[in-house]
Amino acid sequence: MAENEKKLSRSVDKALNRPWELVCEPVRVAPHIYYVGNTWVGAFLLDGGRDGLSIIDCTVAPAFYLVTESIRKLGFDPSNIKNVFLSHSHFDHDGAVQQLKALSGATVWLSKEDDEGFRHNDAILESYRLANLGYEPDRYYSWGEDITLGKLTIRPVLTPGHTPGTTSFFIDDIDESGRKLTWAMHGGVGENTMTPDYFRSTGLPESLIETFIEDCEKLKSIHVDICTPSHPGHSDMLSLINEDDRLDYTPFMDEGKWASFLDQRKAIAIKSMGW
Ligand SMILES: [Zn+2]
Numbered sequence: 001m002a003e004n005e006k007k008l009s010r011s012v013d014k015a016l017n018r019p020w021e022l023v024c025e026p027v028r029v030a031p032h033i034y035y036v037g038n039t040w041v042g043a044f045l046l047d048g049g050r051d052g053l054s055i056i057d058c059t060v061a062p063a064f065y066l067v068t069e070s071i072r073k074l075g076f077d078p079s080n081i082k083n084v085f086l087s088h089s090h091f092d093h094d095g096a097v098q099q100l101k102a103l104s105g106a107t108v109w110l111s112k113e114d115d116e117g118f119r120h121n122d123a124i125l126e127s128y129r130l131a132n133l134g135y136e137p138d139r140y141y142s143w144g145e146d147i148t149l150g151k152l153t154i155r156p157v158l159t160p161g162h163t164p165g166t167t168s169f170f171i172d173d174i175d176e177s178g179r180k181l182t183w184a185m186h187g188g189v190g191e192n193t194m195t196p197d198y199f200r201s202t203g204l205p206e207s208l209i210e211t212f213i214e215d216c217e218k219l220k221s222i223h224v225d226i227c228t229p230s231h232p233g234h235s236d237m238l239s240l241i242n243e244d245d246r247l248d249y250t251p252f253m254d255e256g257k258w259a260s261f262l263d264q265r266k267a268i269a270i271k272s273m274g275w
Pocket of ligand 1: 088
């Protein structure tokens with residue numbers, strides 16, 4: 001087993017069996033966006049003011065209590081989560097949807113591409129035994145259509161590669177002085193599904209990776225002030241935290257980071273495909 005596969009299976013084991021080993025105190029990453037995930041997989045709380053709370057991804061079921069604890073520590077009530085915006089249908093991001101739904105009745109958003117072309121594909125479920133089908137999405141993203149919640153304007157963008165319907169998010173946020181800041185999260189850059197073996201075993205087309213690489217180039221042209229990854233280990237996010245003030249998001253502001261992150265992840269995908 002390759003080193004990154006071993007690392008992934010250790011993280012999966014912890015998340016499912018010893019989630020307390022993955023505790024991460026919450027941190028503000030943009031004026032109205034907070035990291036409420038664990039040290040392995042991300043979840044981002046969106047404070048939509050009068051429009052309530054929303055969340056991007058919700059981690060795995062056994063670790064979901066860490067998400068709700070983080071939300072409470074920030075002074076918010078997790079039962080006020082109105083929407084969950086899923087980046088893709090892998091259990092580490094959507095595994096806790098049922099708990100979230102039971103807690104708050106949140107509307108579940110997923111791409112049509114992951115729901116129809118991926119989530120119910122037997123060959124993929126077989127190869128990916130931890131897939132979670134215990135929920136149905138309520139809404140599909142409409143590409144090109146923004147979702148406005150309080151001071152946040154959310155733009156979901158289809159970015160296939162890691163899965164056919166991987167969705168990335170660009171969010172325009174407004175700070176205390178009225179300045180607009182754009183935050184972004186690529187929905188899936190994990191190289192574990194970008195190997196020739198994976199494509200052989202699942203029957204998914206290798207062209208997904210060509211699309212991923214082309215999209216990385218296109219996405220680079222979007223101006224992003226703050227980018228944080230869907231798994232904290234995909235960048236140096238956790239090391240940037242101001243430990244004296246976790247509500248200080250300024251350490252994450254870096255206009256050049258988005259392009260360099262995409263370049264780095266593109267190079268990793270090319271390498272894992274053996275190209
Ligand atoms: Zn994934």
